[in-house]
Amino acid sequence: MDKSLILIQCKDEVGLVALITRVLAQHQLNITAMREFVDEASERFFARIDLSGKVMEEARLKEELLEGLPQHAEIQINPRAEKRIAVLVTKEYHCLGDTLVRHFFNTLGAKVNCVAGNYEVLRSFTERFDIPFHFISHENKTKEQFEAELTTALDKYDLDFIVLAKFMRILSPAFVERYKNKIINIHHSFLPAFIGASPYRQAYERGVKLLGATAHFVTNDLDEGPIIVQQTIPVNHTFDAAQMVIAGKEIEKSALSKAMRLVFQDRVFISGNRTIIFE
Helix, strand or coil, X not given: CCEEEEEEEEECXXXXXXXXXXXXHHCCCEEEEEEEEEECCCCEEEEEEEEXXXXXXXXXXXXXXXXXXCCCCEEEEXXXXXXXXXXXXXXXXXXXXXXXXXXXXXXXXXXXXXXXECXXXXXXXXXXXXXXXXXXXXXXXXXXXXXXXXXXXXXCCCCCEEEECCCCCCCCHHHXXXXXXCEEEEECCCCCCCCCCCHHHHHHHHCCCEEEEEEEECCCCCCXXXXXXXXXXXXXXXXXXXXXXXXXXXXXXXXXXXXXXXXXXXXXXXXXXXXEECC
């Protein structure tokens, strides 16, 4: 059976659901699942609609929906099912390894088109999966030079998202704007706690009872972009700093993989600095 997916976000007003369902019915499309939400603070309407039936006239359907929806409505009809991604790394392998294994067994929901790193540490591991590795050193270069080389490498691919798998470089506002709402990062704490370096040493010294990890979209505000997933794992006084690192890496992998699944399945909408997630 043919299936279709439609994503809509627009200014909220009375009668939106009735309008949308009427137009879809006129195109002989049956709604099998519809999730909608109104963000009252921003007066924005969000909807994710699963349909049985094939959209035969996509341009016409979009035009008819736009005619009835408020101005500047955003509509996506059947966005690319298998996303195309690049993964940026430095030296840590745990998040990259988990991502490439999921890619290899077709459970990632995306195709890893390339991996780029500012060290060559993870080249041989990446190439075992027959995935191109781009080494782009940051040494003896300005941030602008480094990012220009990185952009040249990434733009060879038609990417939907960029995943920062423990990529330990702060990206410039220009780079973030170029890939706006397309960069996913995994942060080593339950934000906003323990921002910055040595988070597990900070956690150990504070005597925390929970370790956390946060997957979020990247914005110009360091580690403050819209949060996609947060997860925690219990620890206790028997954990030293090294054991906390091991536990932390496990929760980082888990949070990042869930965030990627939600994003790649088109279940995440961005509303200001918040996310609307239809799980």
